[in-house]
Amino acid sequence: MAAVIPAVTKISSRIIRILGCNPGMMTLQGTNTYIVGTGKRRILIDTGDASVPQYINHLKTVLDFEGIDLAHIFITHWHHDHIGGLTDILEDIRDKTKHCQIWKYPGAKDNISEKSSIESLKDGQEFSVEGATLRVLHTPGHTDDHVVFHLLEDNAVFSGDCILGEGTAVFEDLYNYMNSLEQIANIHPSIIFPGHGNIIQTPVEKIQFYINHRMERERQIMDVLNNNSSKTFKERDLVRLIYTDIPENLVTAAESNVNHHLSKLSKEGRVRTSEDRWQTNEI
Known part of the structure; x- marks a missing residue:
């Protein structure tokens, strides 16, 4: 049985995990979202599902307790359990997001008219906040727009739905998906923080298993x-x-x-x- 994921976990001085509070067959215990950085302005990776007040409350509590706001919100891919909570965050936590940039890799399923305020990520692009540098890696396969984020300071990967903490991932295009797994393997990450499931402490073995x-x-x-x-x-x-x-x-x-x-x-x-x-x- 998988270890229970708490609603909020301070993983390290630069990573806080907040569970999306949206458990289900495909989401496991829920969507993992991550606050990254050590300073006043930090990065949020993924936003959980829409209309989950419990998640918004946990996120707001963490931002208030830490005395931080969001410089960027990164979306790993277009699926509702990763981007769905974005509007709620921007509307319900306005004081912490008023100077925040939203980023996502362009994809075929995007509705540009609805997401005109979202900036386009590029493969290899790097972002820095105090205590954290994230490099974008386009990893299509699960979806055409899927990206993972490489935290350079820890050689850690935020893997979205490309690699899960439990079971195996689904995909739209296996050819692209296998190439993406090889790309992540080439990083030789020390640890993987997945979009669902617990932290992967043996990433090389996990990728090879996939x-x-x-x-x-x-x-x-x-x-x-x-x-x-x-x-x-x-x-x-x-x-x-x-x-x-x-x-x-x-x-x-x-x-x-x-x-x-x-x-x-x-x-x-x-x-x-x-x-x-x-x-x-x-x-």
Whole structure:
């Protein structure tokens, strides 16, 4: 059983975690938001869900107790449980956000007219406040606009939904997602602060587990296709061959997962498709 995440945790002199108070199947115990820095003006990473007064109260209490305000708010990606609380924060904690800049990486799902006050993050961009320097790393895959933040002073990564404290992450594009995992691995982070779940104290092992998990499923798909090189398969055919004894209510989800793998393999030129049927390109 996962360790309980408190509503507020002072992780270090430069990091305070505030739980979004929005538990659920996809959010686990809730969305982790983080205040970063040591000075009067700090950075907030992610804003939780909309209409969660308990979260707003915790955030306001921390800002008041620490005697700080927000220089920047960073959004890791467009999902409601990471950006949804932004309006509530700006409206309900105005005295602490009146000189705050909002930042997010541009994405296909953005509504520019509604978010015209949001500045665009750039890959490799750096921001500094007292006690903290954050570097932006564009990590598409979970969503096309997803970013993680590298805290240079601690060699720590705020991973959003790219890497979770529990279980594995979902994604829109597996090809991009695997490349993003490799990018994070290349940093050799000392610690990861995820968007959901507890702190990851062994980040190298965790990232490798994520990569190995996906590569094992890919190997199973390619084994079926290569061992039956003259045949073509629908996604459901592959599910039946690979996911043994899968409950009927999970077949559609498994098909979606297989489709993500096939799309990645297609981009790599290892498989081809015609009329929704797939075949190996390796033999």
